[in-house]
Amino acid sequence: MSRENVELAERIMRALGRRDADELVAVADAEVEWHSFFALAEGGYRGHTGTRKYMRDLSDAFEVGVAEIDDGLGVGNTVVLVGRLRYRGKGSGVESATPTGWILKFRDGRITYFRAFRDPEHALEAVGLRE
Numbered sequence: 544m545s546r547e548n549v550e551l552a553e554r555i556m557r558a559l560g561r562r563d564a565d566e567l568v569a570v571a572d573a574e575v576e577w578h579s580f581f582a583l584a585e586g587g588y589r590g591h592t593g594t595r596k597y598m599r600d601l602s603d604a605f606e607v608g609v610a611e612i613d614d615g616l617g618v619g620n621t622v623v624l625v626g627r628l629r630y631r632g633k634g635s636g637v638e639s640a641t642p643t644g645w646i647l648k649f650r651d652g653r654i655t656y657f658r659a660f661r662d663p664e665h666a667l668e669a670v671g672l673r674e
């Protein structure tokens with residue numbers, strides 16, 4: 544199951560880059576939680592309605608926001624991805640890249656939890672892979 548979850552996590556990251564709310568809702572649990580360092584909603588976004596709001600908020604703020612994944616590890620129902628996020632602000636036009644780590648959790652083939660970290664080491668620490 545871990546390999547399938549890594550593949551699903553990569554698919555989700557591509558859908559996030561496209562701001563494809565329909566695809567994300569299709570693979571998300573009804574109670575999914577999205578926690579992004581770009582999140583405008585305090586406490587993140589929840590559920591399918593929150594998923595759509597998250598995509599609207601990202602689209603309003605960024606012209607480009609693409610995850611480049613260097614490595615992924617699946618352990619049970621949890622996937623940790625590390626890489627970088629490339630983005631360009633809609634208003635400023637400023638382009639940037641930030642090293643990033645992501646944690647995605649799954650249940651029954653659906654995402655239940657997403658969290659992004661500005662430092663990939665923090666993602667690894669959060670799942671006990673680093674001290």
